[in-house]
Amino acid sequence: EEVSKLLALKAQLVTEDAGPQKFTLKTPKGTRDYNPQQMTIRNNVLDKIITVFRRHGAECIDTPVFELKDVLTGKYGEDSKLIYDLKDQGGEILSLRYDLTVPLARYLAMNKITTLKRYHIAKVYRRDNPAMTRGRYREFYQCDFDIAGVYDPMVPDAECLKVVTEILEALDIGQYILKVNHRRLLDGMFEACGVPADKFRTTCSTVDKLDKSPWEEVRTEMINEKGVSPDAADRIGEYVRLNGSTELVEKLLKDEKLSKVKAALEGVEAIKTLLQYCELFGIKDKILFDLSLARGLDYYTGVIYEAVLTQPIKIGNEEQTVGSIAGGGRYDNLVGMFDSKNKQVPCVGVSIGVERIFSVLEAKLAAGDITVRTSDIDVYVASAQKNFLEERMKICAELWDAGIKTEQSYKKNPKMLNQLQHCEENKIPLAVVLGDSELKRGVVKIRNITTREEDEVPRNDLVQEIKKRIDNLNLNQLNGAT
């Protein structure tokens, strides 16, 4: 019988082929866990962003984490090599989503939806070289707001910019500008400078590097790798150093070369309208019309934008340059790629670079610049003496049933010091302290953890007394008294 017991024990400990741990315990390359502090930061940031999205009437959708591989094929140009494929285990050939834009286009085409204002916050996957301290992961959040539908020019486009400003104000992470440009203007500019049409997209990708590389390097790449003539490159160089506002619009409309190219004029006129709408929205002072803005993705067809923090962020005693924090643009031809009749649904949208925001806030947390509370417990039910588990349980249940956020020790006879320490470490504001003598008199003590003041209340009034104190604490907090 002893043998049988030992066998039972062994069966419990070792299931099948799982021996003791032999491999290094880690998360896959370029990924990470979010611990409670990181999750609190993440959820606080996302809550603020969602509030803005919903203020503008956006609805929420979600799509599967993987798509048929065919859905993603041919949408990302050179970057297609970064797509994660699933193993062929019999059945469909699948890939992890690379962004939320292509799944949106697939969703619109598949369901024949022609108008939608939606936000989508979810993880996407890229087999890129991770730079995790800078917030660049292989699994990371995208946070997208898009407006699909046939509407009048620049009306939804301007609202996307308004949404970005409201988000950056709500997050309060420093001064910023919103750079805008237009793909039609870029195309027209390339044409005016003598770039052949079949080289527009690839030249555009090279211009996109201007935010990281000096003009000389970009020029060399254009000439040597993209086959643009030195003359054409120099002419492009003249234009891409231009930025400004309405006065630049007026200048370009009169520009000798550009004014002869239809695409360029269309682009400039569009920016003119956009600036006008931004003025009505009260955000024109944040907008910079910048001819060097190109954006990497192939699928943009109209306005493009990028939000950039203009000052380094202070983290502890150091400063960190963050740069681009949101980007987007108009893509009128993507949905049609999923429709057998090539039926288009024009779209415009913006993506908030939440990973960069998380990474800044996590660095601030590590430097002690900010603190976060990972649980929001208001009351801890404690006891100074032994054998109070049953009474503690009864009180916890009463408080929970009244909707009060309550905790207690899971030990039968916890030490008083440990209980109070738990309250202080977790910034729990109130403790109910049970004791023999008090219970005999029909009272319990309520302790304010910060002030260490204690007072007695009738046991039967406990719930309402606790509620009163929580309301007071919240009121004080609103008034900045804590």
Added chain:
Amino acid sequence: EEVSKLLALKAQLVTEDAGPQKFTLKTPKGTRDYNPQQMTIRNNVLDKIITVFRRHGAECIDTPVFELKDVLTGKYGEDSKLIYDLKDQGGEILSLRYDLTVPLARYLAMNKITTLKRYHIAKVYRRDNPAMTRGRYREFYQCDFDIAGVYDPMVPDAECLKVVTEILEALDIGQYILKVNHRRLLDGMFEACGVPADKFRTTCSTVDKLDKSPWEEVRTEMINEKGVSPDAADRIGEYVRLNGSTELVEKLLKDEKLSKVKAALEGVEAIKTLLQYCELFGIKDKILFDLSLARGLDYYTGVIYEAVLTQPIKIGNEEQTVGSIAGGGRYDNLVGMFDSKNKQVPCVGVSIGVERIFSVLEAKLAAGDITVRTSDIDVYVASAQKNFLEERMKICAELWDAGIKTEQSYKKNPKMLNQLQHCEENKIPLAVVLGDSELKRGVVKIRNITTREEDEVPRNDLVQEIKKRIDNLNLNQLNGAT
């Protein structure tokens, strides 16, 4: 030049190898998109659940969607074949997570965390046969609450049950019971009935089928497939028909066969303590001690539980049986499997079957039993006349900047009828209606969409007048007046 333009146009339309759509547009087998209505249902359900989790002081964590394949190996027994593997693209061998429990155990072991109360809500992946109308998918949500740490027996275990009752009350989806049993009692029972120790786990898996199959079938499987003797099977059959409460505990403590087996007595004593704690938590009337409850997973070591709806749910004119809606138990040996020294962190937890809840609510929505609002816009800025886009934009910006959820048409000159229809379809309560004559008098009209009443307010007081009306609407809603 015309050719160059055409080429540019073509370059815009066709990127690389993406031709017109040739494959059937769908989501991968067993997965689905969530449209705005489904997302609203999902988020409402999850919000209620999170409120309960946080009321009990749970912190939130997240882990990557994929793990090193080695992490999952040997944790799921026969079900391992359902794991999604990623393609070997050079680098680590990865698999999609199968549940949230193994990642939690990996997280605890990797970070050497010995106490944690956490919730985790995320999608998991199983290459199972989908039954999507019944809420069974290949990509689906898990919603887990777990308490890790060395504590006194049954204290955290009882709290998990309390959490489940609070969630089911908050969701208000019908009457339920919480079945409980104990793995030590099951083992002891198998031993007492004459099952050899190395067949405990596999016999347990067979008992687990009792919720779907009659005893006769289960008995046959035990004898023919698991090699249990007919006598032993019959003895098990006597026990698994037992269920009850404290009186059953007392009966089993005196049971001739069980009282001789240490494991059985330990299990029954544990249930006795659990019932006592449930009484203190005020939930004992919901608990059914049920010897037929076995739970499929191998890793449980102590108490196991399952919440079951006891009545079919009415959907339109039909009724649907939902059955199990939450389940969990204690697993004290899982974390140790990831530790090179086999150091254990005891855990107990519960998983809420949110997909079943979503599927019931979606069916109710389809049957017209419930309605949902997918956006929560309070104000629509409309105009009866042409050329009001600029004024509408200014007003929208004012309202947004005051935090008011506001929408307008993206068309320059939308028809009044379409604007009002949009308000009615989307249950937007208020409209600001702009008109020439009013603006000349320095006023604007506010229209109550439900009552169709309109009144004029000074243009300059618009924001505060709108706020006043929103407060009134909310107040009326709280008082049930709408």
